[in-house]
Every structure is written in C-alpha cells, then in structure tokens.
Amino acid sequence: MTSLLQVEDVTKCFFGFTALSNVSLDVAVGERIGLIGPNGSGKTTLINCISGVLKIDTGSILFQGDDISALATYRRAKAGMARTFQIPMPFRSMSVVDNLMIPLEYIVHGLIDMANEGSVYSEAHELLRRVRLADRMNARAGELSQVELRKLELARAIAARPKLLVCDEAMAGLAAKEVSEILDILLELNSTGITIIMVEHIMQAVMRFSQRIVCLSAGRIICDGLPEETMSNPEVRRAYLGN
Amino acid sequence: MKINSIPFWAAAILLPACAYFLPAWGLNEYYLYVGYVVLQYVVLATAWNILGGYAGYVNFGTGAFFGVGAYAALVLFMKFNAPLPVQIAGAAAIGALLGLGAGLLTLRLKGIFFSIATIAAAIIIETFVLNWRYVGGASGMQIIRPAVPLGFETYTRMLLVVMTILAVVSIIVARFIEKSWLGRGLRAVRDAEVAAECSGVPTLKLKLLACAISGALMAAAGAPLPLYSSFIEPHSVFSLNYSVMALAMAVVGGMSSWLGPVLGAILIASSQQFAASASPELHLFIVGALLVFFVIAAPDGLVGLLQRVGRMTARMTGMQNVRPKWRS
Amino acid sequence: MLSIELLLEALVFGALVGCFYAAVSIGLSIAFGLLDVPHIAHAAFLVLAAYMTYLLGTYGFDPLVAALLILVPFFFLGAIVYRFYYEAFEKRGADTGVRGIAFFFGVAFMVQVFLSMTFGLDQRNVSAPYIGTSLGIGEMRIPWRLIVALCVAVGLTVGLRLYLLRTFQGRAIRAVAHDAWALRIIGADPVRTKQWAFGIATAATAIGGALLAIISPVEPSLDRVYIGRTFCVVVLAGLGSMSGTLAAGIILGVTESIVLTMFGASWAPAVAFGLLLLVLGIRPQGLFGR
Numbered sequence: 001m002t003s004l005l006q007v008e009d010v011t012k013c014f015f016g017f018t019a020l021s022n023v024s025l026d027v028a029v030g031e032r033i034g035l036i037g038p039n040g041s042g043k044t045t046l047i048n049c050i051s052g053v054l055k056i057d058t059g060s061i062l063f064q065g066d067d068i069s070a071l072a073t074y075r076r077a078k079a080g081m082a083r084t085f086q087i088p089m090p091f092r093s094m095s096v097v098d099n100l101m102i103p104l105e106y107i108v109h110g111l112i113d114m115a116n117e118g119s120v121y122s123e124a125h126e127l128l129r130r131v132r133l134a135d136r137m138n139a140r141a142g143e144l145s146q147v148e149l150r151k152l153e154l155a156r157a158i159a160a161r162p163k164l165l166v167c168d169e170a171m172a173g174l175a176a177k178e179v180s181e182i183l184d185i186l187l188e189l190n191s192t193g194i195t196i197i198m199v200e201h202i203m204q205a206v207m208r209f210s211q212r213i214v215c216l217s218a219g220r221i222i223c224d225g226l227p228e229e230t231m232s233n234p235e236v237r238r239a240y241l242g243n
Numbered sequence: 244m245k246i247n248s249i250p251f252w253a254a255a256i257l258l259p260a261c262a263y264f265l266p267a268w269g270l271n272e273y274y275l276y277v278g279y280v281v282l283q284y285v286v287l288a289t290a291w292n293i294l295g296g297y298a299g300y301v302n303f304g305t306g307a308f309f310g311v312g313a314y315a316a317l318v319l320f321m322k323f324n325a326p327l328p329v330q331i332a333g334a335a336a337i338g339a340l341l342g343l344g345a346g347l348l349t350l351r352l353k354g355i356f357f358s359i360a361t362i363a364a365a366i367i368i369e370t371f372v373l374n375w376r377y378v379g380g381a382s383g384m385q386i387i388r389p390a391v392p393l394g395f396e397t398y399t400r401m402l403l404v405v406m407t408i409l410a411v412v413s414i415i416v417a418r419f420i421e422k423s424w425l426g427r428g429l430r431a432v433r434d435a436e437v438a439a440e441c442s443g444v445p446t447l448k449l450k451l452l453a454c455a456i457s458g459a460l461m462a463a464a465g466a467p468l469p470l471y472s473s474f475i476e477p478h479s480v481f482s483l484n485y486s487v488m489a490l491a492m493a494v495v496g497g498m499s500s501w502l503g504p505v506l507g508a509i510l511i512a513s514s515q516q517f518a519a520s521a522s523p524e525l526h527l528f529i530v531g532a533l534l535v536f537f538v539i540a541a542p543d544g545l546v547g548l549l550q551r552v553g554r555m556t557a558r559m560t561g562m563q564n565v566r567p568k569w570r571s
Numbered sequence: 572m573l574s575i576e577l578l579l580e581a582l583v584f585g586a587l588v589g590c591f592y593a594a595v596s597i598g599l600s601i602a603f604g605l606l607d608v609p610h611i612a613h614a615a616f617l618v619l620a621a622y623m624t625y626l627l628g629t630y631g632f633d634p635l636v637a638a639l640l641i642l643v644p645f646f647f648l649g650a651i652v653y654r655f656y657y658e659a660f661e662k663r664g665a666d667t668g669v670r671g672i673a674f675f676f677g678v679a680f681m682v683q684v685f686l687s688m689t690f691g692l693d694q695r696n697v698s699a700p701y702i703g704t705s706l707g708i709g710e711m712r713i714p715w716r717l718i719v720a721l722c723v724a725v726g727l728t729v730g731l732r733l734y735l736l737r738t739f740q741g742r743a744i745r746a747v748a749h750d751a752w753a754l755r756i757i758g759a760d761p762v763r764t765k766q767w768a769f770g771i772a773t774a775a776t777a778i779g780g781a782l783l784a785i786i787s788p789v790e791p792s793l794d795r796v797y798i799g800r801t802f803c804v805v806v807l808a809g810l811g812s813m814s815g816t817l818a819a820g821i822i823l824g825v826t827e828s829i830v831l832t833m834f835g836a837s838w839a840p841a842v843a844f845g846l847l848l849l850v851l852g853i854r855p856q857g858l859f860g861r
Contacts, residue, residue: 051441077443089438091431093499102431107443111424160443301672303611348852354668355609356851358676359802363844366799370841381837433669483795487680494673528684534677538670539659 003065004029004164004195005050010059012042012049019045021219022059027164027197032190034210034227035199038240041216043199044086047166051083052076064163078107082162086169088149092142096133096152099141100124103160124159131155131185147178154182158189165189166197171205179205207231215239251418255411262407263400275399277516279471282406283464284512287485288492288504289413290460294453295490296498297426299433300354304345304361305489307368308338308458310481312465314378317475320386321378327405331466338462339455346454350447369481383476386469402471406464413460417501420456429453461489484527488512491534497544506545580711581828587717589824591786593817594724595779595797596804597731601772603802604810605748606765608656609672612679614797616773619682620645620780621789622690628697628784635699635723638781642774649773652678653766679794687791694788702785720782725817727778731771732813744768748811799843807850809857819858822846 005027012020020042027033037043048054050061052073060069068076082103091099104120105111128134131151136144144152150170157165167186171179183205190196200206206213206227213230215223217239223230230236262278287305294300315337316330325333341364349360373381388398395401420426428449431439440446469475488511496507511530518526541548595617602610620641627637660671701715735741747764783789783797803823808815827842850857 053437053441072445072447073440074443074445077441083441085438089435091434091438093430093434098427102427102439102444103442105424105427106445156438156442295669299669301669301676303676348848352851352855355611355672356806356855358609358611358672359798360848360851362795362798363848366795366844367841367848370838374837483680487676490673490676498669524684524688528681528688531677531681531684535674535681538673538677539655542670 002029003027004031004063006062007046007050008060008062010046010049010056010061012045012054012056019219020049020056023216023219023221024059025214025221025224027195029163029195030190030193031195032187032209032211033197034206034213035197035216036201036203036206036213036230036236037216040218041239042219043216044168045219046216047083047168047197047199050166051081074106077103077160077162080161080163081166082157082160082164083166084150084153084157084168084170086172088146088153090141090144090149090152090156092140094141095138096128096141096144097121097124097137099152099156100127100159103156107160127155127159130158130188132181147174147181150174150182151185154185154189158194162194164195164197166199168199169201170198171200171202183209203231255415258411259404259407262404272397272399275403277513279399279403279406280516281509281512282403282410284488284492284508285410285505286406286413286464287461287489288496288508289410289417289501290457290464291489292493292498292501292504293417293420293460294450294457296493296503297420297429297433298450298453300350300450300453301358301490302361302457303358303486303490304365305461306481306483306485307361307365308341308461309465309468309485310365310372310477311341311368312338312462313468313475313480314372315462316466317378317384317386317469320469321384324389327467327470331405331409331463334462334466335459339459341462342454342456342458343451345458346451350450350454365481365483365486369477372477372481379476381477383474384469386473386475388470388473398470402467405467409460409463409467413464414501414505416456416460417504420453421501425449425452487527487534488515488530491530493544494542495533495537495544497546499543500546503544503546510545576710577832578829581832582825583711583713584717585825585828586821587713587721587824588786588828589821590724590817591717591720591782591820592800592804592823593820594720594727594782595776596801596816596820597727597813598772598774598776598779599801599805600808600813600816601731601744601775602769604805604808604812605744606768606772607748608653608769609675611672611675611798612652612682613776614794614801615679615682616645616648616776617780617783617797617801618686618789618791618793620777621783621793622686622695622780623777624781624784625690625695625697625789633699634697634781634785635719638778641777641781645777646770646774649776650766650770652773653769657762657765679798683791683794690791692790692792694790696788697784699785716785720786723778723782724820727775728813728817731775734771735813740764740767744771796840796843799840799847803843803847803850806847806855807857809859812857812859815857815859 003026007023007025010020010023011018023046035043045054049056052071056069060067062068063076063079063081068079091102101124104124109116109120125134125137128137131154133148133151133155136148141152154170171182174182179202186196186198186209198206198209210227212225213227214221215230215236222235222239223233287309291302291305294302312334315334319325319330319333345360345364349357372378378384391398391401428439428444431442431444432446432449436446468480492507492511493504495511496505497503515526537544599610599613602608602613623641624634624637627640628634632640656671656674660674701719705712705714706718735745743764747761800823804816804819807822808819823843823846826846827839830842831839
C-alpha cells in the first residue's frame with residue numbers, strides 16, 4: 001500500500017516540557033486510523049504538528065513523499081490535508097454555506113468570479129447534504145447546536161477535497177445517536193477514498209471505526225497495531241487506568 | 244469582479260464634482276474647512292476599518308501613519324518641489340511600507356501585541372521626527388505655498404476637491420475588499436484565524452496586505468495637510484487623538500461594512516467642528532464614552548442598528564426576502 | 572566619550588528607577604500576564620492614582636499615606652472594571668478580541684481626557700521630606716525619593732509574590748491562569764477569583780501611582796509613556812512571570828539611563844517602546860515566560 005503520511009522521529013518541546021518524543025507514524029492511503037491516549041499525552045500536539053500549526057523541533061513529516069516539515073499550514077491544506085478542531089471553530093459571523101465558501105474559494109476553485117458563483121454554491125449545498133446539514137444552509141454559524149457545529153467542521157474540512165482528514169475528538173460531548181451519525185458520515189467519507197485519522201476517547205467509536213489503533217502516552221507511541229491487539233495491550237491499559 | 248451598483252458609482256462621480264462646483268455658488272469658506280476635516284476623517288476611519296473591522300486587528304497608531312504621510316509630503320515638497328499628486332502617491336507608498344513593517348514584526352503574535360506595537364511605532368516615529376532638524380524638529384515647519392493650480396480659486400477649494408477624491412477612492416477600495424475574496428478571507432481570519440489557515444487561507448499574507456492598504460490610505464490622508472495649514476508640527480500631527488477618533492468612528496458607525504466608518508466619521512467629525520469653539524476636550528471625552536458605550540451595547544454600530552430596524556420593518560410589513568443570500 | 576563615573580552613575584540610577592518601573596508594572600503583570608486581560612488602561616489607572624496622590628497631598632497627606640488611603644477604592648475600581656469586562660466580553664467568547672481591546676482603549680482615553688480637563692495640562696508636584704533631598708554615597712548623591720521608591724517596590728514585589736505562592740486565594744489566582752475548569756472542580760469560582768485578582772492588581776497599581784507622584788511631576792500625557800514602560804517590563808519578563816518583573820524593570824531602567832546619558836532626554840520615551848518591539852521580534856516569550 002502506498003504511504004500517504006510519514007511522521008518520522010518527531011520531537012516537540014515547549015520551554016522545557018517535552019510534548020512529543022521520537023514519534024513515528026506511517027499512514028497508508030485509504031486507511032482508517034484511531035489515535036488514542038489519556039489527556040495530555042500529546043494527541044492534539046501531534047495533530048498540530050502534522051497540520052503545521054506547530055513547528056517540529058526534530059524529525060520530519062512527509063506527505064505523499066514530499067517533506068512538508070517547513071511548509072506553511074495553508075499550503076499543507078492546499079496539498080490535501082484537512083482537520084477538524086477539538087472545540088469547533090466555525091466562522092461565526094458567516095452563514096453555514098459561507099463557511100464552506102472559504103475552502104472552496106481558497107483551495108479548490110481559486111478566487112471565484114461572479115460568473116461561477118452559482119455552481120460553487122450548489123457544490124457547497126451538496127457538501128452540506130452529505131453531512132446532513134443542508135436544512136441549516138443559511139443559518140448563522142454562531143447559532144448552531146453542538147452536533148451541527150461538528151457537522152459543519154466536517155463539511156468545511158472535506159470541502160477542500162482532502163486526501164487526508166484528521167478529526168480531533170469530533171464526537172466529544174455528543175449523545176449516542178449523534179455519535180453514530182458522525183461515525184456513519186466518517187465511514188462514508190472513507191469509502192470515497194479519504195484517509196482518516198480519528199482522535200477519540202469514545203472507545204466503541206474507535207473500535208468500530210479503526211483498521212489500526214495507535215496509542216500515545218506522555219508524548220510517546222506505546223502501541224501501534226490492530227484494534228484487538230492494542231486494546232488488550234497491558235501498557236495501554238496502564239496508561240489509561242494508571243498503576 | 245464587477246461592482247454593479249449604479250447609485251454607488253453615480254455618487255462616486257458626483258461627489259467630487261459637487262466639491263468642485265458648490266463653493267463657486269457662494270458657500271461660506273468655513274464650511275469648506277469643515278468639509279475638508281470631515282472627509283479627512285472619512286478616509287482615516289475607512290482605512291482603519293480595513294484592518295480593524297474586516298480583519299480584527301486593532302491599530303492604535305493611526306496618528307503615526309497620518310503623521311508620516313504629512314511629513315513625507317513635506318519632505319517631497321521641500322526637497323523636490325513635488326506637486327501634490329506626487330506628494331500623495333509618495334506618502335501612500337511610505338505608509339504602505341510602514342504598515343508592512345509593523346505587520347511583519349508583530350502579526351505572528353496575538354492581536355493585542357499588534358495593537359501595542361502600533362503605539363510603539365507611533366511614539367518611536369514621533370521621537371525621530373522631533374529630533375529631525377531638516378523638517379524643523381519640535382518647533383515645526385512653515386510652508387510657503389506655491390501658486391494655486393489652474394481651475395481653482397483658493398487653496399481651500401482645491402484641497403477640498405482633493406480630499407473628496409481621496410475619500411471616494413478609499414470607500415471604493417473598502418467596498419471592493421469587503422465584497423471580494425480578500426474580504427471573505429479577512430473575515431475568516433477575524434472569526435477563527437487558525438481554522439482559516441487550515442482551510443487554505445494564507446492568513447499572514449492577507450493580514451500584511453490589509454496592513455499595507457490601510458497604512459497607504461492613512462498616509463495619503465495626511466499628505467495634503469502641509470498645504471492645508473501652511474504649518475506642520477509633530478505633536479499635533481502625531482497626536483493620539485487621531486487614533487481614538489478613527490477607532491471610535493469605525494466602532495460607532497459599524498465595523499462590518501464600508502458604510503459604518505463613513506457614517507461614524509460624518510457624525511463625530513462634524514460634531515467636533517461645531518463643538519470646537521465650546522469645549523474641544525469635552526467633545527473628546529464624549530467620543531471616548533461613545534466608543535465604550537457602542538463597543539459594549541451596540542457592537543455592530545449604527546449600521547447594525549439600521550439593519551435591525553430594516554429587518555423588523557420587513558417582518559412587520561410582511562415583506563420577506565425570498566432569494567437566499569449566500570453572501571453574508 | 573562616556574566617562575566611568577558617568578556610566579556608573581547611569582547604572583545606579585537606572586537600576587533604582589528600574590525597580591520603580593517594576594513596581595508600577597506588577598499590576599499589569601497580574602492583569603495581562605496572568606489573567607490574559609488586554610488591559611491597555613493600566614497606565615491610565617497608574618496616572619489616575621498619581622493624581623489622587625497629588626490631590627490628597629494638597630490636603631496635607633504624605634504620598635505614602637495617600638497610597639494606603641486610595642488602596643481600597645482602587646481595589647474596588649479594579650473589581651468593578653473586570654466584572655464589566657467579563658460580563659460584556661469575556662463571557663460571550665469569540666469576537667471579543669477587537670471589542671475588548673477597544674473597550675480598554677476607550678476607558679484609558681476617557682481617564683486621560685478627564686484628568687486633563689480636571690487638573691489642566693501643567694505638571695503637578697507633591698512634596699514630602701524625602702523629596703528633594705539626597706543621600707551621599709562616596710562620590711554620588713542618590714535622591715532619597717528613589718530610595719523610598721526602591722524600598723516600596725521591593726516590598727510590593729516580594730509581598731505579592733508571597734501572596735501568590737503561599738495563600739489559598741493566591742494559588743487559586745495562579746491556577747485560574749492555567750485552567751479555569753480545574754478551579755471549578757475544586758469549588759472555587761473562576762470569575763470571582765479573577766475579579767479578586769484584578770482588584771489586587773489595581774490596588775498594586777494604586778501604590779505604583781503614589782510612587783509615580785513621588786518620583787516625578789505628574790501630567791496627563793504620562794499615560795502614553797508608561798504604556799510603553801509597563802508593557803515593556805511585562806513582556807520582557809515574560810507573561811505569567813512575576814519574579815521576572817524586577818529583573819526586566821532593572822534592564823529597562825539601565826537601558827533608558829544609558830540612552831539618556833549618551834543621547835539626551837528627547838530619546839528616552841522611545842527606549843521602552845523600542846525595547847518592547849525588540850523583544851516581540853526576537854524572543855516574544857520574554858526572559859522567563861511560560
């Protein structure tokens with residue numbers, strides 16, 4: 001299988017505190033990876049390093065074979081990397097559909113001129129339909145409910161037609177039915193070819209979703225393998241439950 | 244990118260024409276002075292809003308850019324005897340560079356550091372100018388105006404037309420930005436900068452662009468000042484008052500639209516001119532109070548209030564906007 | 572050429588004044604460094620306190636006594652301003668960036684104009700037995716007012732540091748800077764904690780204002796200069812570091828003093844701002860920042 005993302009021996013420190021220590025991860029095209037670990041283990045830091053929000057101290061990150069370690073975040077987005085945020089960050093003052101116009105305009109279509117507006121508009125509508133948010137198309141993003149916000153995050157992320165989607169706790173705080181909804185959307189997205197890394201605490205979701213589970217603890221990867229293996233790994237249990 | 248609004252362009256052409264012809268019909272010179280000042284603030288407030296309202300980065304150094312524009316024009320006049328259009332262009336160029344510089348230094352940090360840096364830049368520049376003997380230092384510089392160009396009767400009339408044109412230009416620029424890809428990107432930066440970056444928006448580049456444009460317009464507003472008052476002196480030109488006024492005008496008028504700064508400027512600047520004889524300091528205090536009040540109680544400014552009234556009337560009279568507007 | 576005596580004098584004066592700068596910046600270190608409030612109005616409150624000290628001085632009160640008198644009113648001023656800021660902006664999240672900054676700028680401006688309307692633009696002086704006299708040490712004469720300022724400054728810094736480290740309220744304040752949620756779990760109300768902290772910061776600023784009146788003549792435009800100095804100290808120290816404030820203050824004081832000696836007084840106000848820009852450009856987390 002071809003490799004899409006290669007994180008090689010990455011270390012990240014914050015003023016003496018080591019958030020990530022020699023982290024290596026190989027993600028193949030089309031894979032569904034679950035990333036787990038207790039709070040503070042470095043999951044969000046890893047995502048921030050992959051998406052470019054943080055600069056890594058040592059090591060390198062390769063995307064589709066190219067070294068992107070020094071590449072600016074927006075360029076990584078243009079190269080096909082998308083992510084959602086642990087606490088949703090919509091563009092609150094804009095309508096739901098306008099939120100999607102940003103990636104559509106800046107990544108997919110280039111600066112939209114008036115003539116093309118209509119077709120891009122229907123593309124945005126279609127995206128909203130895929131995440132089952134089409135009925136809230138013209139609502140102001142600041143007025144959405146929690147689960148709607150998470151759907152909007154997903155819609156905005158996939159608007160850019162990414163090759164890799166990283167979801168940071170996309171289901172946190174949702175009810176069981178809503179978790180199922182989001183999970184179905186993610187599985188459907190993966191079936192269309194998008195590689196997905198899912199960071200999550202909800203174990204049933206992780207188990208159902210992942211082909212492979214990676215566990216982080218105190219900035220190190222302590223296990224990387226099939227779901228059943230990882231979950232029965234004693235170190236993983238120790239990391240979550242303590243000694 | 245078409246801006247297809249006939250009333251807008253009609254006004255854009257009519258206004259400078261009015262500025263040219265009205266004085267000839269016997270309008271008191273005093274009103275020409277007032278007009279100049281009000282239009283100057285229209286430029287300043289509009290320029291401020293491009294960075295402050297659209298992108299969310301609060302510039303406290305409007306006075307610095309304004310002052311730099313005035314002194315750039317002065318130096319161009321003193322050294323090269325440059326005509327006014329060249330002075331304005333030169334001032335705008337320097338303003339753009341200054342905006343770029345301030346941006347490069349601080350736009351990677353949190354918003355408030357940018358704001359503090361703008362104050363810092365203002366004071367440092369003012370200190371330089373205070374110590375620069377070529378332009379008169381602290382005691383300022385007297386200017387001997389050349390003859391008035393053909394077609395104008397007095398300097399005041401000519402400068403009024405010039406400032407009207409600058410105001411129209413700045414509004415055109417602001418409106419274009421607002422409705423274009425740049426405006427959408429800036430709004431994304433203001434709402435959620437990291438998310439914007441992850442959605443493909445080159446946030447630093449857009450912010451730097453907004454800084455440069457904003458700085459250029461502010462400096463351009465200051466360029467005609469030496470000719471307008473025949474005397475230029477650092478303390479009044481680099482004054483913090485310009486910074487507060489521009490900020491207050493944008494907040495009071497409404498930061499999300501080009502119309503807001505225009506309304507705010509007209510309201511506050513004209514009231515200032517008419518209060519000037521009574522108590523200028525009280526007026527300043529009221530401006531500060533208005534700023535605080537609007538920022539708390541009416542964050543969308545006068546434009547926001549008008550929009551709300553418009554929506555309420557539409558609902559009451561049963562008129563609904565059927566076509567889904569996807570432009571916010 | 573700079574003689575050794577001049578340099579030494581500049582260093583000593585600079586260090587003393589630097590301690591004073593640290594004292595007037597402590598309030599900002601708490602409000603902005605710990606609580607993350609964009610407190611542009613800090614310098615304005617400082618100058619306000621200085622004027623209050625002057626006013627009480629006209630009734631015969633020694634500046635240090637005046638400091639104690641205005642302590643409590645300023646505490647409440649801080650608590651009220653923070654509550655206002657919280658209700659109007661912080662609570663509503665998101666779009667508060669511009670509005671919060673603009674709010675404090677407006678408040679600062681209102682204070683400045685109010686002061687110039689009430690007291691005029693002339694410089695105001697306070698008098699006390701230790702103002703105008705100096706102590707001779709070897710070849711140098713050190714003004715007593717600087718020594719008084721130094722003592723108060725050190726006392727203030729040490730006192731606040733002990734408060735933040737040893738008392739429950741103090742530790743709660745440091746905790747809320749890190750994690751408001753954790754604070755809720757142990758039963759302390761983050762908002763009230765922040766309000767209390769802001770009140771303390773403003774009270775510290777009141778003392779700083781009295782020191783300001785002692786050290787130099789007071790005029791409304793001091794606001795602008797001290798925005799530079801206080802933010803320079805806080806940023807140089809590093810946000811969240813209270814102990815760094817003293818070191819940062821001394822660095823600023825000495826730098827200003829040397830520039831003053833070598834280039835003259837007209838460049839002095841720009842030093843703090845220049846140093847601030849330098850720090851922001853090269854090492855934004857300051858000397859000891861988190």
